Amino acid sequence: MGAPDITPDDLASGRAVRLAARARRLRDHTGGSAPDHVQANLMIVPRALAYDFLLYCQRNPKPCPLLAVADAGDPHLPALGSDLDIRTDVPRYRVWRHGELADEPTDISSLWRDDLVTFAIGCSFSFEQALITAGVPLRHLACGGNVAMFKTNIETAPAGVFHGPLVVSMRPLVPADAVRAVQITSRFPNVHGAPVHIGDPAALGIADLAHPDFGDPIDVRTGEVPVFWACGVTPQAAAMAARLEFCITHAPGCMLVTDLKNEQLASL
DSSP states (O other): OOSTTOOGGGGSSHHHHHHHHHTTSOOSOOTTSSTTEEEEEEEEEEHHHHHHHHHHHHHOTTTOOEEEEOOTTOOOOTTTOTTOOTTTSSSOEEEEETTEEEEOOSOOGGGOOTTEEEEEEEOTHHHHHHHHHTTOOOHHHHTTOOOEEEEEEEEOOOBTTBOOEEEEEEEEEOHHHHHHHHHHHTTOGGGTOSOSEESOGGGGTOOOTTSOSBSOOOOOOTTOEEEEEEOTTHHHHHHHHHTOSSEEEEOTTOOEEEEEEGGGGOOO
């Protein structure tokens, strides 16, 4: 995962993952890292667009469950980590200009501005440890890959300039595990909650599971069904649809790993 000297023991806590990213020793996806810790998607927009994006999150809580919002120009999110620096602590970012992907840097310090507002959004990686603890296998983790993510034919509720398709993440499960996954992930509404769809991908407008829009392909084997969760990459699809002049996100799968514990977000 990134540099060859990185081991799972090096990534056991949120702070350890952030420090590895800050030192540029970790440049890859964070699935399976710091398994007890909350991971977050990122959306960083100019202050002039911050209200629109906040409203977009409120109208689309499944794909965009807000964990924290920073003050304009502040690269810190103390509610998520005492020494967290949003400019350096993500393994890989995406820089968008006029709705097009312009760069994928490992540090955005040189791009930081006093008017930028950071939104941290819940991530499905946060409920994966609960699934594993319950004996629900997750193939992308077993294979060391990133989860498969797809744009759908479901439109999100627009807000200001923000609009676009719902993006989902997919995990193949046998039916009994799919039922268990619904029960478990329903307890985590702040990290996308229960699946939005189980079964036929065509119902979501997905033509081919072998070719995800983001992440790595994961095969669905005989006896399994694809299970789809709302995904925090949805704001990136909205940025493309709105052709935003400038914004910064995480690269899909390369999350901000926080000091919060997953169980802190679980509902009873």
